[in-house]
């Protein structure tokens with residue numbers, strides 16, 4: 001007979017307020033196998049835990065049921081308590097009588113009945129619990145960081161400084177991300193390049209960082225401590241060991257296409273370095289526009305290269321590497337504005353996005369930092385900024401707030417006035433949100449010292465009139481209609497997830513939210529972890545964010561990765577599948593449904609009537625199995641079972657709740 | 660005359676198999692937010708919706724459950740990558756079979772509820788309780804006791 005102990009927690013009044021503890025304890029006493037029943041105000045407190053430990057010894061309990069809060073909250077705590085008293089931790093079951101009972105039901109009688117049923121189920125399940133011993137899995141002490149914007153750069157530097165090898169993979173030809181495109185940054189107005197470039201150089205020269213630019217992660221397999229990753233190094237068509245970065249090829253190349261880095265405001269060549277401070281400072285041939293690759297003619301770059309570094313034959317390289325942990329930092333995009341016809345984006349050169357504005361006012365930008373109207377190259381006099389284009393707009397854009405637009409628009413107003421004291425800015429906003437250190441002060445300065453005029457209201461239409469743009473809107477505070485003859489209109493387009501975010505998430509086995517931002521394991525308590533152990537998040541790929549927040553999060557993600565890598569081995573969850581070889585028929589239906597390729601076939605020599613026959617069987621690789629139990633439901637003879645969620649255990653629970 | 664009051668006092672028993680990563684967590688969330696749903700629902704935690712063997716569902720009906728619910732992560736969001744796709748196929752076949760045996764299809768439902776959808780969790784629980792209260796007790800599959 002089992003010796004099960006049931007401990008009922010009051011959780012102060014959280015449980016005791018709606019559940020009749022006394023009735024529950026009385027009912028529990030009569031449950032099969034229960035030899036002890038106790039209750040206490042706070043079972044998870046030190047006093048509560050020591051009471052459990054003492055009782056385990058005194059009553060020689062061999063199973064525990066704790067009726068308390070969700071197992072997602074304190075299962076680990078009570079398992080430790082059991083272990084401390086010498087009881088195998090997997091002999092503990094939790095009955096969730098708080099989140100699933102006392103907090104959601106108001107009538108005491110019904111809540112009490114339900115609590116008793118839940119405890120009955122936990123007791124029934126516990127009777128079938130077995131001792132499980134956690135195994136160990138080795139940890140590959142190397143990290144992979146995907147995406148080299150400021151988030152990826154910071155995370156890679158932090159992990160590498162801790163002494164671990166880091167591979168940093170960036171899709172574009174240079175690291176730097178969006179921050180490299182920006183001019184000055186709020187709220188301090190440091191020049192973005194001045195604070196970013198040194199970090200980019202640090203990455204390139206760090207002895208523990210391997211940089212793979214113009215590369216992409218193609219496949220991720222394995223599990224925490226042991227990820228098997230395939231990286232595609234796209235052909236740059238340049239021998240990086242030879243190139244001196246002299247730039248002659250860029251001058252001579254005859255093909256011009258839109259520069260991605262400059263948001264299409266100017267052209268780049270088919271062989272190009274995205275921007276002057278690029279790391280690595282080595283060109284790349286864009287094969288989709290290069291004349292040699294399209295028509296087999298030209299080869300000018302090859303002819304002029306003094307170092308003989310141009311290599312048309314270069315092929316993509318596939319690298320297969322192993323990592324202990326992965327930090328995902330793939331950043332964000334800005335919303336495409338096709339659906340916002342009223343603002344006329346794309347129809348007039350002087351209607352631009354904020355990111356284009358950053359490029360135009362940037363000293364290393366297409367105009368050398370001279371902010372001009374693209375229609376006539378003149379300095380604009382009246383500039384209208386429109387906030388929340390696509391943000392907080394459920395119908396056409398995104399329901400969320402992009403968080404940074406209020407601040408960067410205030411920054412734009414300040415930068416403009418500093419550069420062109422005679423210019424005037426008008427800003428249409430819904431709300432001005434300045435939550436952040438020094439943010440409100442910064443915004444006030446834009447208004448008070450730099451004369452930015454704010455209108456609370458929306459713009460109905462922007463259209464060209466003569467050589468001006470007529471902006472029609474309403475000031476909802478005074479109910480006035482407003483018409484401004486503007487020279488330039490700047491649209492603060494919403495921040496959104498990268499187009500391929502859902503695909504990337506699928507490849508890594510992590511989640512995305514409805515807007516395709518990656519999902520953290522817990523919004524408050526585990527903000528940089530994901531549900532997949534060993535995969536961490538930082539930066540705007542997780543949600544709209546400014547640079548300070550991005551950097552802080554990157555540091556946090558790096559710290560988590562360092563904690564993982566600093567261990568040589570990890571404790572493996574023993575709740576994995578096992579095959580009962582006696583009844584396995586070798587149908588191998590389980591292999592089909594296993595998402596982790598953890599099940600393989602094996603043959604067993606067996607004597608049948610004196611003859612040796614070979615039997616086909618399934619076998620589980622315990623290191624790969626993650627414990628989903630998919631195989632158990634697919635198994636026809638019921639030969640595969642999941643430890644700690646076995647058929648017996650679940651059926652016992654079903655029987656118990658239906659009593 | 661004799662039927663009406665009996666039906667009014669009928670409190671259905673509903674067994675819900677909830678995946679640990681999404682629906683069970685949504686159940687926790689609705690608790691943390693102190694919203695409520697009918698106490699008729701008994702939740703059994705499973706690691707993934709794909710762990711739910713049709714046997715468990717049948718056993719619940721056999722033992723007298725009036726309704727059974729399986730809830731997992733949204734398709735594409737399964738913590739174990741593809742588990743809920745297998746669950747979806749398997750359980751929809753089960754639903755067809757149950758229908759074939761003459762059981763009201765509303766008694767067995769499969770829902771996708773993410774960890775952040777506490778409200779949806781409560782709504783599903785309310786709806787299923789309401790539907791099954793209207794249907795009355797499960798007489799077809801329960802053991803004769």
Ligand SMILES: Cc1cc2nc3c(=O)[nH]c(=O)nc-3n(C[C@H](O)[C@H](O)[C@H](O)COP(=O)(O)OP(=O)(O)OC[C@H]3O[C@@H](n4cnc5c(N)ncnc54)[C@H](O)[C@@H]3O)c2cc1C
Pocket residue numbers: 146147148149150151152169170171172175176177178179182184185186187215216217329330331332333334354355358404408411498500504538539540541545546547548550
């Ligand atoms: C107009 C504008 C002005 C701004 N001004 C400021 C400001 O003044 N102050 C401030 O604090 N913040 C500002 N921001 C916000 C700032 O740009 C972001 O906070 C910051 O860039 C986020 O960094 P990140 O590394 O997360 O993402 P990103 O900068 O987007 O970097 C992500 C990197 O990952 C790479 N990548 C993407 N997908 C893959 C993949 N699958 N494989 C490999 N690599 C991949 C990308 O190529 C990119 O290099 C501004 C933003 C905008 C749009």
Ligand code: FES
Pocket residue numbers: 678679680681682706707708709730731732737738739742743
């Ligand atoms: S883990 Fe939720 S359905 Fe698979």
